[in-house]
Amino acid sequence: MTGASAGIGRAFATMLAAAGYSVTAVARREDRLADLMTALGPGHDHLVADLATADGLRATADRLAGPYTLLVNNAGAAIHGGFAETSLEDSLAVMDLNCRAVVTLAHAFLAGARPGSALVNVSSTLGFTPKPGLGVYSATKAFVTSFSETLWHEQKARGVHVLALCPGVTATESQRASDVPAWLVQTPEDVVARALRAVHRREGPTVVPGRHNAVLTAVTGLLPRRTAVSLLG
Ligand SMILES: NC(=O)c1ccc[n+]([C@@H]2O[C@H](COP(=O)([O-])OP(=O)(O)OC[C@H]3O[C@@H](n4cnc5c(N)ncnc54)[C@H](OP(=O)(O)O)[C@@H]3O)[C@@H](O)[C@H]2O)c1
Structure with a gap:
């Protein structure tokens, strides 16, 4: 479970633990992970790792050699603003976390996955239609969705289920979409409940x-693509 220290990831960790899973929680903030471990109780562990770095990614991929039945690639970040006006370094770091880490951890997990296992890659509705001002983020999520779709097909015969979870606006601390109507905003728990149902039903x-x-x-x-993108913009 990556990105377990906050938001959707913390809700995943909590609800998976409640469902009887033994959770390994990965994120950078050790204090948040320690707090999560206290809340979950015994039988779970955590790994402090920055998944946008080679070292953090390697340490997490190595851990996946253990007998895991579910990997949730949830850690993700966004860079807000017009692409040309924002830092290239920040955009590349977002690509490392949202794409490179997802591919690396999926590969490590699938190497040893047994029939009945599942891989959930957390994407976004912006992976279907990109939002101006979130161009790199939207493109990384299109990548995650497309990648997951092919894995879903490739892994089916093996009995390993792969799913791209594509939430819309979800009330987490990093969510900045203040212009979105309240009726459209979901809680992390709503999102995770839907995801767990989908894993259970192999959707x-x-x-x-x-x-x-x-x-x-x-x-x-x-809609025509130019209309859809303009509407989101
Ligand atoms: N909230 C939304 O509206 C929304 C909508 C669609 C999709 N999503 C997707 O859902 C996922 C979770 O989003 P969220 O809103 O719950 O985000 P969040 O509240 O900002 O939490 C992000 C999580 O990822 C971890 N993380 C960030 N950078 C990391 C790094 N370099 N290495 C390891 N862990 C890192 C954070 O932990 P540390 O800071 O402790 O490392 C945190 O646990 C993301 O993939 C996001 O793109 C969110």
């Missing part, structure tokens, strides 16, 4: 939590 390859998000995504997909 996929993509799942959009929330009826409003699902309808909006379907309608946006019918």
Whole structure:
């Protein structure tokens, strides 16, 4: 479980533990992970790692050699603002975390995955239609969705389920979409409950939590691309 120290990831860790999973929680902030471990109680562990770095990624991939039945690639970050006006270094770091880490950890997990195992890659509705001002982020999520769809097909015969979870706006501390109507905003717990149901029922390859998000995504997909992108902008 990556990105378990906050938001959707913390909700995943909490709800997976409640469902009987033994959770390994990965993130950078040790104090947050320690607090999570206290909340979860015995039988779980954590790993402090920066997944945008080679060392952090290697340490986490090595840990996946253990007998894990579920990997949730949830850690993700965004850079806000016009692409040309923001730091290239920040954009590349977002690509490392949102894409490179997802591919590396998926590879390590699938190397030893047994039938019945599952891989959840947390993408976004912005992976279907990109949002101006979040260009690199949207593109990384399009990558995650596309990558997960092919893995879903490739791993099916092996009995390993792969799913791209594509949430819309979710109330977490990093969420800055203050212009979004309240009825469209989900809680991390709503998102995770939908994801766990999808894992249980082997739904996929993509799942959009929330009826409003699902309808909006379907309608946006019918629009001419330039109209959809302009609307989101
Ligand atoms: N919130 C939304 O509206 C929304 C919508 C669609 C998709 N998503 C996706 O859902 C996922 C979780 O989002 P969230 O809103 O819950 O985010 P969040 O509250 O900002 O939490 C992000 C998590 O990722 C971890 N993380 C960030 N950078 C990391 C790094 N370099 N190495 C390791 N861990 C790192 C953070 O922990 P540390 O800071 O402790 O490392 C934290 O646990 C992301 O993939 C995001 O793109 C979110």
